[in-house]
Amino acid sequence: MSRSWEPTKTLNFDKPYSPQELKNVVANSVYIDAIIEAESNESGVSKEKLKKEIWEYLDEMAMDKKMHVVRWMGVVFLKICFMMKIGVFVNEAAVLKLKSTMGMNPVLFLPTHRSYADFCLMTYLCYHYDIDLPAVAAGMDFASMAVVGQSMRETGAFYIRRTLAGAPLYAAALRRYVRALVASYHAPVEFFLEGTRSRSNKSLPPKYGMLSMSLAPYFSRECTDVTLVPVNISYDRIMEQKLFAYEHLGVPKPKESTGGLIKSLHKLNDHYGNIYVNVGDPISLKEYLGDQDGLTKEMLKPTELQQITKEQMIKIQHVANYVITQQQKCTVVTISNLVAVVLMESLVRNEPLELTQVLVKLDWLIQVLRDLGATVFENDLKPNLERILVVHKNLMRIDRDKKLKLVSSAMMDVSPDVQNKMKGHLLKAETMVNALPIIELQLYMNPVLHYLLPPALVYLLVRRRPLYKEELLAEYLQIRRLLKYEFFYMEESEERVFSSSVQFLVKGGALCEGAGLLEATAPTALGDLLQSATLSSLHTMRICAEHMMKVGKCLESQALKHVQAVVEESQVHPYCLSLDAIGRCLRGLAEEGALIRSRGKQVTYEVVGHKMEECHRLVTSVLPNINIECGTNNSVILNQETLKSKL
Numbered sequence: 001m002s003r004s005w006e007p008t009k010t011l012n013f014d015k016p017y018s019p020q021e022l023k024n025v026v027a028n029s030v031y032i033d034a035i036i037e038a039e040s041n042e043s044g045v046s047k048e049k050l051k052k053e054i055w056e057y058l059d060e061m062a063m064d065k066k067m068h069v070v071r072w073m074g075v076v077f078l079k080i081c082f083m084m085k086i087g088v089f090v091n092e093a094a095v096l097k098l099k100s101t102m103g104m105n106p107v108l109f110l111p112t113h114r115s116y117a118d119f120c121l122m123t124y125l126c127y128h129y130d131i132d133l134p135a136v137a138a139g140m141d142f143a144s145m146a147v148v149g150q151s152m153r154e155t156g157a158f159y160i161r162r163t164l165a166g167a168p169l170y171a172a173a174l175r176r177y178v179r180a181l182v183a184s185y186h187a188p189v190e191f192f193l194e195g196t197r198s199r200s201n202k203s204l205p206p207k208y209g210m211l212s213m214s215l216a217p218y219f220s221r222e223c224t225d226v227t228l229v230p231v232n233i234s235y236d237r238i239m240e241q242k243l244f245a246y247e248h249l250g251v252p253k254p255k256e257s258t259g260g261l262i263k264s265l266h267k268l269n270d271h272y273g274n275i276y277v278n279v280g281d282p283i284s285l286k287e288y289l290g291d292q293d294g295l296t297k298e299m300l301k302p303t304e305l306q307q308i309t310k311e312q313m314i315k316i317q318h319v320a321n322y323v324i325t326q327q328q329k330c331t332v333v334t335i336s337n338l339v340a341v342v343l344m345e346s347l348v349r350n351e352p353l354e355l356t357q358v359l360v361k362l363d364w365l366i367q368v369l370r371d372l373g374a375t376v377f378e379n380d381l382k383p384n385l386e387r388i389l390v391v392h393k394n395l396m397r398i399d400r401d402k403k404l405k406l407v408s409s410a411m412m413d414v415s416p417d418v419q420n421k422m423k424g425h426l427l428k429a430e431t432m433v434n435a436l437p438i439i440e441l442q443l444y445m446n447p448v449l450h451y452l453l454p455p456a457l458v459y460l461l462v463r464r465r466p467l468y469k470e471e472l473l474a475e476y477l478q479i480r481r482l483l484k485y486e487f488f489y490m491e492e493s494e495e496r497v498f499s500s501s502v503q504f505l506v507k508g509g510a511l512c513e514g515a516g517l518l519e520a521t522a523p524t525a526l527g528d529l530l531q532s533a534t535l536s537s538l539h540t541m542r543i544c545a546e547h548m549m550k551v552g553k554c555l556e557s558q559a560l561k562h563v564q565a566v567v568e569e570s571q572v573h574p575y576c577l578s579l580d581a582i583g584r585c586l587r588g589l590a591e592e593g594a595l596i597r598s599r600g601k602q603v604t605y606e607v608v609g610h611k612m613e614e615c616h617r618l619v620t621s622v623l624p625n626i627n628i629e630c631g632t633n634n635s636v637i638l639n640q641e642t643l644k645s646k647l
Contacts, residue, residue: 236273
């Protein structure tokens with residue numbers, strides 16, 4: 001970290017702006033002057049006072065990059081990596097290819113967001129590969145953390161509020177600052193397109209605000225092109241794994257604080273496995289969108305005063321959706337993901353697998369995923385399986401009979417304070433104990449489900465009865481839309497995905513085709529895998545539909561609680577307890593027109609009777625008839641008390 005450093009810049013200026021000079025550019029811009037003029041005329045507040053307010057906002061949000069702090073933070077980052085026994089694997093060829101093209105136009109790094117560690121990774125990698133350190137968008141939660149907040153600011157973080165509503169001057173300052181970072185600064189800009197950490201370890205639908213601000217210079221022709229770089233960051237073990245599982249059940253996340261960070265450091269002295277950073281092919285915005293439209297009314301304004309038009313916003317949304325699919329395409333399937341899929345299927349069937357059977361199943365699963373287009377990192381299976389069992393020793397073990405087992409959670413007492421803050425139904429302690437390890441396991445299964453879901457839905461639809469392709473496609477697209485918020489996809493490419501899925505299933509022997517008619521074959525290992533992959537999502541959708549048909553209309557918060565309560569009393573997959581999954585199923589039903597979603601002080605859902613009945617019929621018709629035993633009676637679950645007595 002002490003070597004001389006001359007990084008490649010995204011834009012080459014005769015005199016690059018310092019962080020302070022960049023703030024001056026924003027504060028003295030024509031855009032900010034126009035906003036202050038309008039606000040002063042409307043509110044009667046003096047321009048001087050409003051200008052002072054703008055400066056306060058800029059001081060609150062702006063980065064203050066300092067190289068000596070970057071070097072010290074790099075040393076701390078490396079020490080923590082050593083403490084956590086982490087190895088970082090990078091698609092180096094892609095990084096070097098990107099680096100060779102830099103210098104002509106702004107670059108946006110758009111990584112997935114699965115852990116707080118994501119903030120450090122891209123900055124460290126840029127330092128390692130001699131690329132100028134990115135300006136990284138971070139939430140205001142971090143700004144208030146003693147020492148940490150300022151240190152992040154001095155390594156390139158700029159802070160943004162969760163909402164811009166009710167603060168027009170702040171919104172104007174942020175828009176102009178982001179615009180300056182993109183068009184007038186010499187380093188990449190990095191932000192998380194999903195807007196927040198994905199607690200499910202799946203791709204979330206994108207948020208469009210930051211991207212629209214970042215692409216404004218392109219549409220106003222301040223720059224001729226913008227390069228977007230999708231990045232997928234995959235983990236053998238997520239640091240927040242346990243916290244995420246609790247959040248799914250409704251336990252609120254702890255507030256970010258320096259004290260909390262220090263207290264958690266001792267937990268990092270453990271094996272966390274590898275991190276895989278896969279940089280996707282750079283996307284030229286100019287090439288992706290084609291030639292810009294001709295003269296518009298906005299172009300008659302001065303460059304700085306031009307706003308994003310409705311037509312341009314539609315294009316931005318399309319770009320955002322495409323980037324998310326490219327992040328999915330860059331997914332690196334790890335040994336954690338593979339073992340999670342195998343162990344979950346074993347759990348669903350209540351049939352523990354011996355070590356030799358696990359290895360055979362893993363080898364077969366790797367081939368299935370590669371046939372579906374996945375990038376699978378692991379090849380030397382046995383040593384990697386042994387390695388990952390050390391990494392996940394609190395979640396899965398090989399027992400004395402050489403069988404792979406899921407380790408049960410310890411009994412817990414939920415304090416009255418936590419009970420009062422629970423976001424969902426107040427679950428029994430026994431329910432939480434049974435659900436937690438299965439939800440944690442599901443988190444590692446989720447990253448591969450976007451590969452398995454399309455063929456799984458095709459298989460489940462045909463399994464009911466033989467279908468011609470046209471009818472099958474219509475039902476497939478409907479159920480795909482229902483699950484849109486659980487499994488993100490682009491509608492434009494879905495017919496091609498459908499055709500590929502049919503070919504895959506026919507080739508794999510799960511379906512056979514004759515005279516245009518598709519029908520399922522006798523049960524196969526592939527069919528069992530696909531049923532297991534969709535089980536929790538389809539059950540959650542069914543229960544959501546049945547609850548809403550029963551109540552007709554209710555607040556979203558009430559629906560979340562009531563569905564959780566129903567799931568607790570049902571013999572279904574414990575991941576159906578997830579508030580995240582329930583919320584996304586409700587959104588899917590609204591997307592398909594089975595619910596009317598109204599936003600006031602709170603979100604309200606109202607049933608559209610005939611459409612809800614149609615969706616419910618479709619979902620229940622494809623549901624596998626599998627009941628899950630998730631307590632101590634499941635032979636795949638290794639009771640923690642038994643484990644302690646053996647030790």
